[in-house]
Amino acid sequence: MPLTPLRRVNLAHDISAQLSQAIVAGDFPAGAVLSEPMLAKRLGVSRAPVREALIELETRGMVEFDERGRSRVPSLTHDDLVDILGIRIALEPRAASLAARRADPLAFVDLEHNLDAMRAAQTPTELARLDTAFHSAIVRASGSRRLHLCWNVVEHQVDLWLAQMQSRVDALCHQLRDTTVAAHAAMFETIRSGDTLRAEELARKHLTDWLDVLPGAPVV
Template sequence: MATDNRPLGGVGPARRRGLADEVADSVRAAIFDGTYPPGTQLRETELSSALEVSRGPVREALMCLEGEGLLRSGWHRGAVVVELSGEDVAEIDSLRGTLEHLAVRLAVERASEEDLDTLARVADRMRRAEDAHELVALDIAFHDAVYAAGGHRRLQEAWHTIRSQVHLFLVSRIGVSVEDYLATVPGEHRDLVEALRARDPEAALRLFADHRSHALHVLTGRDRA
């Protein structure tokens, strides 16, 4: 039956770069493109067969992804793609907001015209995204570029510790409302670029906070403030 192979449909053979890294890349991509939705159980034997590698690299990759906050392991359950709880959502949002506050202030002060042009190109690509998962990937790329524009290496490293969880947060958001995400996010990011170009820190911080608040309210089912 078609459903028997569905969980592995988006995963192909791993390239030989560092097998555990390659397996982690493949599984992470399958989580982010919706092949493995939250709650999916990932079995070492099935992944080993699909990726054409031994179980050792698969086990190492799953441990890596658990460290990123994408998987949880349970007794007799193996690895399961995280379903974000209300507490998870609140913690990811609050930490993201704290980091992003500094990132936006630094970007307002330090972003070069080239940095701003990069952000504008990403925002423009968002309007042409073919589906919500592509749009989520561009959303993350946009925020990568904001952190890069701030020129603060340790802040970028801190962002990368939660980046996968923010990506999962956004994947969970489109699980609630694809239509809202496709309709509102490209325009919100265009406005964020203009706020950064204006070099007005308070206006930029307000728009970035509104952007995060909208995502949080959609995911938690509350009316937008």
């Protein structure tokens, strides 16, 4: 073993991750107030790390601060989803292009594992999680820390929207499963081949295709 410890703990970071997960899991419905004492009590910690976690989540759009400083779970509308996808259409082609140029073997492993997992996935929830994870992996593969910071803003927004629109999700996911896997596989191959332009175009098309599935006004 390389014997490589280790990371001084940071409760705020763990809390942030756990809260984020709880929110997309639907534990806190849209509009719910996340009071600091309540969270601190449930988590068995003091308010300080909870506050820090909430601040981080605010920059990721997972919670909103109202005029009184209380944090709430934002309630997403259809327009919000369109807005989110519009941003992803701006960011992800760039990420795919950079990833193709960078060609990091470790990132390729991640992407390949994700593809395998998605082919084996059963539940729509699992599929949605893996879909988001695949796109996250591409952003990480880009190697740009700042692009990743931007990506954080939209990373879990679609999951949050899915949690709040639980009705239609399952049918949609099932319907799209095979096309999604195919699109991801194509993106992976293209990125691995180093074709930056085509990677960019595939990423854009993958997202606009998804957008077309939704009813409502066009994005661009």
